[in-house]
Amino acid sequence: MKTQPAIITRIIEAIREAKTICIVGHVRPDGDCIGSQLGLMHALRAEGKKVVCWNEDSVPEKYRFLDPDRDYEKPKQGEEFDLVIATDCASFQRLGKVGECVNQRKQLINIDHHESNTRYGDLNWVSAREASTGELIFRLLKTARWPITKPIADLLFTAVSTDTGSFQYATTRPGTFHVGAELVTRGADLAKIGNEVYQSFPLPRARLLKLLYSKFKLTHNDRIAYFWLKKAALARTGADSNDTEGLIDHIRAIEPVVVACVFEELEPELTRISLRSKSDKVNVSDICAQFGGGGHSAAAGARIPGRPMSVQRRVIAAIKKAINKAR
Secondary structure, eight states, X not given: OOXXXXXXXXXXXXXXXXXXXXXXXXXXXXXXXXXXXXXXXXXXXXXXXXXXXXXXXOOOGGGGGGOTTOOEEOOOTTOOEEEEEEESOSSGGGGTHHHHHOOSEEEEEEEEOOTTOOOOSSEEEEOTTSSOHHHHHHHHHHHHTOOOOHHHHHHHHHHHHHHTTTTTSTTOOHHHHHHHHHHHHTTOOHHHXXXXXXXXXXXXXXXHHHHHHHHOEEETTTTEEXXXXXXXXXXXXXXXXXXXXXXXHHHHTSTTOSEEEEEEEEETTEEEEEEEESOTTOOHHHHHHTTTOEEOSSEEEEEEESOHHHHHHHHHHHHHHHHHHTX
């Protein structure tokens, strides 16, 4: 019988001792973050715990079907908790404003799958082998023998599916399929999840896609594709930051491209970069680490201060160097 890491036992013990729990996630939450937070929340409430689920940002429109009762909340100052659990968040800073609101706690647990995780918790379960944090939460619930209901199965399947590109990314392992199969067995609604997440999007996103295809640029013998997302473009299309998720995959899919990059204007002199790599020889987490960011080898990001064109030059130069080194 496969033995469980001791850290899982310690986490289960900490949860069982706690009465009040706050589950938190990273800013601009994606499917894995939302599914992991809410899935764990439902499981712990079923165990009689008083649980809240906090994030600086709201649930994006395409994931709202996962939270019909609006349990996902903005953080509040002055609350006290026995336990805070961070899911899918590589650093404490990535919690944003939530970090300022969870200081009154007895213990912090960090559950994540990012290889760049800074181990900021009192208890840290970081496993970069898993393609999603949703898989870790599934394993936690199974080990603790807490029921995985249909709503929880929907949440965790969405977490696993979205962070693996619907089981297409290189990070997908045989165990990922086993977790997906078990979640379907427990009631995950594939048709509903597929329609909500992959088959429908608002009109402003369509306008963004039109802009993307007309404005993206190629360089370094077409091995680098990049695109600028300015605030004015969002205003013009009627889109918001939630509509930008996954845009980078459209330029990443271009045949000669090895690395895709989206530069997003946050402030006049603060740029958020998102990088995607199609080569196992080009680690974009290492590139982003040069600018204070991180992530996975194939998908990473950072926030970089400075004038936009200066940021672009520095980032493109770092990507070129990484591609040339990989030859």
